[in-house]
Amino acid sequence: MGSSENDILDHVLKLGKKATSLGVKLLLPLDLLIAQKLEAGSTTKMISIDHVPEGGVIADIGTKTTEAFSKELNGCKTVFWNGPLGVFEIPRFAKGTRSLARVLAKLKATTVIGGGSTAEAVEEMGLTDKMSYVSTGGGASLELLQGKVLPGVAVLQDK
Numbered sequence: 001m002g003s004s005e006n007d008i009l010d011h012v013l014k015l016g017k018k019a020t021s022l023g024v025k026l027l028l029p030l031d032l033l034i035a036q037k038l039e040a041g042s043t044t045k046m047i048s049i050d051h052v053p054e055g056g057v058i059a060d061i062g063t064k065t066t067e068a069f070s071k072e073l074n075g076c077k078t079v080f081w082n083g084p085l086g087v088f089e090i091p092r093f094a095k096g097t098r099s100l101a102r103v104l105a106k107l108k109a110t111t112v113i114g115g116g117s118t119a120e121a122v123e124e125m126g127l128t129d130k131m132s133y134v135s136t137g138g139g140a141s142l143e144l145l146q147g148k149v150l151p152g153v154a155v156l157q158d159k
Contacts, residue, residue, distance in 0.1 A: 012028070016028075025072075027068065027069060027072055028049070029049050029061050029062065029065040030048070030049055030062065030064040030065045030068060031046055031047060031048055031049060031061070031062025031063065031064045031065055032046070032047055032049060032052065032058050032059075032060070032061060032062050032065070033045075033046055033047075033058075033059050033060040033061070033062055033086065033093065033095075033096075034046075034047055034052060034053070034056035034057060034058055034059060035056070035057050035059040035093070036055075036056075036057070037057065038057055038059060038087050038090065038093070039090070040090055040091070040092055042059075044059065044092070046062050046063065047062075059086055059087050059090075059092075059093040060085065060086025060087065060093045060094070060095055060096045060097075061085045061086060061096035062096075065096065066095070066096050066099045066100065069100060069103075070099065070100065070103045073100070073103050073104065073107065074103070074107070076107065076109050077109050077110065078109055078110045078111075078112075079104055079107065079109055079110070079111045079112070080112045080114060080141075080145070081100075081104065081111070081112070081113050081114065081118055082113075082114040082115045082118060082138050082141060082142060083115055083117065083118055083138065084097040084117050084118055084121055085097045085100060088117070088121050094121070097118075097121050098121070098125060101121060101122050101125055101127055102125075102127070104127075104130075104131065105127040105130035105131065106130075109132075110132045110133075111130075111131045111132045111133075112131070112132060112133045112134075112135070112141075113131050113133065113134040113135065114135050114137070114138045114141030114142065115135070115136070115137075115138025115139075115141070116136040116137075116138060117138075118138065119134045119135065119136045122134060
């Protein structure tokens with residue numbers, strides 16, 4: 001792994017410790033679909049999360065991950081989803097995103113889709129009306145959840 005990947009891994013490990021200390025379950029991928037290149041005709045391979053080869057590009061979550069995430073989602077009452085799970089713009093790498101969008105569409109839960117790419121995926125699948133709320137403002141949605149005042153909302157509150 002390069003230095004940026006190590007920094008990300010350190011951050012994920014810290015998040016894992018924080019989640020454990022708060023009694024929150026943090027799900028991470030179990031397997032991944034890797035590709036030589038993020039191109040439609042690229043050679044792919046399903047691998048364990050522990051065995052990402054040098055030069056491999058992560059293109060999507062794997063089938064074990066999709067099953068584990070789906071199982072966990074079925075017990076949720078509220079789901080906030082921000083960001084596709086693979087490079088969904090390339091159909092070959094969209095399976096994880098598409099599978100979980102279908103799971104969310106069937107839930108008897110509040111489902112909030114935040115982010116342009118996630119909203120685009122849900123819309124492309126014709127599932128927008130199956131979600132409770134769909135926003136193209138992913139970054140803004142995350143900031144709102146953090147308690148930050150959004151400029152557009154602040155202006156409305158001043159009136």
